[in-house]
Amino acid sequence: MEGKSDITAMWIKKHSLLYTGATRHPFILNIRDGSIDISSFKRWLAQDYIFVRAFVPFIASILVKAWKESDVSSDIDLILSGMAALNDEIAWFKKEALKWGVALNSVVPHKANVDYCRFLESLMNPDVEYTLAITAFWAIETVYQESFAHCLEDGSKTPEELKETCQRWGNEGFGQYCSSLQNITNRRLEKASDDMFSKAEVILIRVLEHEVEFWNMSRGTI
Numbered sequence: 001m002e003g004k005s006d007i008t009a010m011w012i013k014k015h016s017l018l019y020t021g022a023t024r025h026p027f028i029l030n031i032r033d034g035s036i037d038i039s040s041f042k043r044w045l046a047q048d049y050i051f052v053r054a055f056v057p058f059i060a061s062i063l064v065k066a067w068k069e070s071d072v073s074s075d076i077d078l079i080l081s082g083m084a085a086l087n088d089e090i091a092w093f094k095k096e097a098l099k100w101g102v103a104l105n106s107v108v109p110h111k112a113n114v115d116y117c118r119f120l121e122s123l124m125n126p127d128v129e130y131t132l133a134i135t136a137f138w139a140i141e142t143v144y145q146e147s148f149a150h151c152l153e154d155g156s157k158t159p160e161e162l163k164e165t166c167q168r169w170g171n172e173g174f175g176q177y178c179s180s181l182q183n184i185t186n187r188r189l190e191k192a193s194d195d196m197f198s199k200a201e202v203i204l205i206r207v208l209e210h211e212v213e214f215w216n217m218s219r220g221t222i
């Protein structure tokens with residue numbers, strides 16, 4: 001529920017054009033309307049596998065930051081559950097790649113992916129505060145949740161063979177996990193200094209921009 005302390009919801013409204021660009025990208029709309037080009041889907045699959053592998057140390061770095069900086073112990077439990085889910089996710093990518101005939105070991109990372117992974121790496125630095133890293137974490141997961149959930153809504157014509165992919169991030173449990181990440185982010189932002197607050201907003205914008213570029217790359221438009 002949106003309240004005075006729901007800073008993230010306020011930012012989503014403020015940056016709604018960019019947020020919609022990231023969560024209602026043509027790549028997603030084409031899955032939803034059934035017109036997706038399977039070569040785009042395979043490109044996404046291969047590139048996202050590389051991204052997800054880089055996401056593991058990113059989450060590990062947030063776990064360390066939470067351990068050092070958070071005064072709420074349940075933060076660790078949630079981040080750890082995200083880490084465990086990534087273990088399943090990596091196994092799923094391997095299985096899915098086999099199904100689609102995508103050779104994961106010979107994938108060359110695209111520039112958009114390299115740039116996004118570098119951005120993750122910059123946030124892994126021990127000097128980057130927990131509040132900033134968790135803002136990025138929440139935004140990264142939420143873009144996928146909102147995007148893939150849209151492909152499962154009533155009226156969608158998502159091809160049968162892509163429904164499992166959409167379920168992976170579009171399911172209700174993943175939605176609740178994103179809400180929990182959002183609650184942590186809001187809690188941290190409520191107490192943040194003006195400087196930290198501004199930095200966190202910039203991080204949200206950067207995540208949304210990287211996500212748009214990632215979809216563009218998957219579609220083959222860049």
Ligand SMILES: Cc1ncc(CN)c(N)n1
Nearest residue numbers: 048051052140141144214
């Ligand atoms: C690019 C991207 N963004 C987000 C996610 C969701 N973990 C992902 N797998 N890939």
